[in-house]
Amino acid sequence: MTAVTANGRLREDEIAGGNLVTVETVGVMSPGDMGSGVGGVLKKNGLRVLTALDGRSDASKKRATEEDFEDVESLDELVKQCDLVLSILVPSEALLFAQDIAEAIVRTNSEIAVADCNAVSPATGIKIDEIITAAGGKFIDSGIIGPSPRIGASPRFYASGEHAHILGELDGKGIDVPIMDGPVGRASGLKMVYAALTKGAAALHASTLMTATSLGIYDDLIKELELSQSGTLETMGRVKSISAQAFRWIGEMEEIAATFEDVGTTPNIHTGAAETFQTIANSSIGHERVGTVDTSRSLADSIKAMLKPAD
DSSP states (O other): OEEEOTTSOEEEOSTTTTOOOOOOEEEEEOOSHHHHHHHHHHHHTTOEEEEOOTTOOHHHHHHHHHTTOEEOOSHHHHHHHOSEEEEOOOGGGHHHHHHHHHHHHHHHTOOOEEEEOSSOOHHHHHHHHHHHHHHTOEEEEEEEESOOGGGTOOOEEEEESTTHHHHHTTBTTTBBOOBOSSSTTHHHHHHHHHHHHHHHHHHHHHHHHHHHHHHTOHHHHHHHHHHHOHHHHHHHGGGGGGGGTHHHHHHHHHHHHHHHHHTTSOOHHHHHHHHHHHHHHTBTTTTOOTTTSOTTSOHHHHHHHHHSBOO
16 A cells, blocks of 8 residues: 655555554754754644753753643653654764663654654764664664754655655654655765765864964965955855854764765864864863854954864
8 A cells, every 4th residue: 555655655564464653753962952942843833742851951941831731751752652763862862862762762662753853974974873773673774964944944854774664754844854765874975975075064164264363474375365256255254153053063064974984085174174163162162052152243253263162
């Protein structure tokens, strides 16, 4: 039997086996900038949205309250009550969370679907698939492209793997869910090569401006860019706010480097990008987060601050 997914594609589904999942309750781990925005729009589109805030930061708890998430406290309760859990974390936490939720799945004898939406390599995605599947869960490989709904955006959650259609039920409910043909690894791979370009370029821009400042030729570079590379200079202006994201992008660059190395492409471009973001994260403005960036600060002053280590 065939059915139409939320984004209009035909698929062979699990109706014949009685295993078709209807997504009514979604768990979001955790309510960071992206997670809280996604959960917020899903709730506005009629879904019940849960999270487990035990051990989460005060900032996460505040965002969850702002978006009216239901806090069930523990992962055991989360997997008991949800049809689908979205893992939206910093890349370095993806594997640990997979292990934690897998243990909860085993304890509760759940068959919940888990979508890893983190910026991880295809190889890491396959490891997470093995962990979730071995526990009895249904794994979905996903990669997010686009900004958070908190600023009015509708990000794309690319999905691949056997159970991708489950995530596809969220399509049009504040997010877009393009379903990719093929196995686990395709969606995470797309995220890797896309971010290699966008965030890799941001690292290049930041390191270039930091180097020019250290050489005492920042103003000379800006004047030349105004003459010959005005479009590039305009894009470089976004460097002012990457202090809020640098801590997240370190692990993402490392995952991208691993992705490139796995297929025989040099990883060195993005290991260097990771080092640049580490420098910014350790700087005098590395503590900034989305919503707390000093938007009045000039590009030149931002670069100077990135070169100054935190006290």
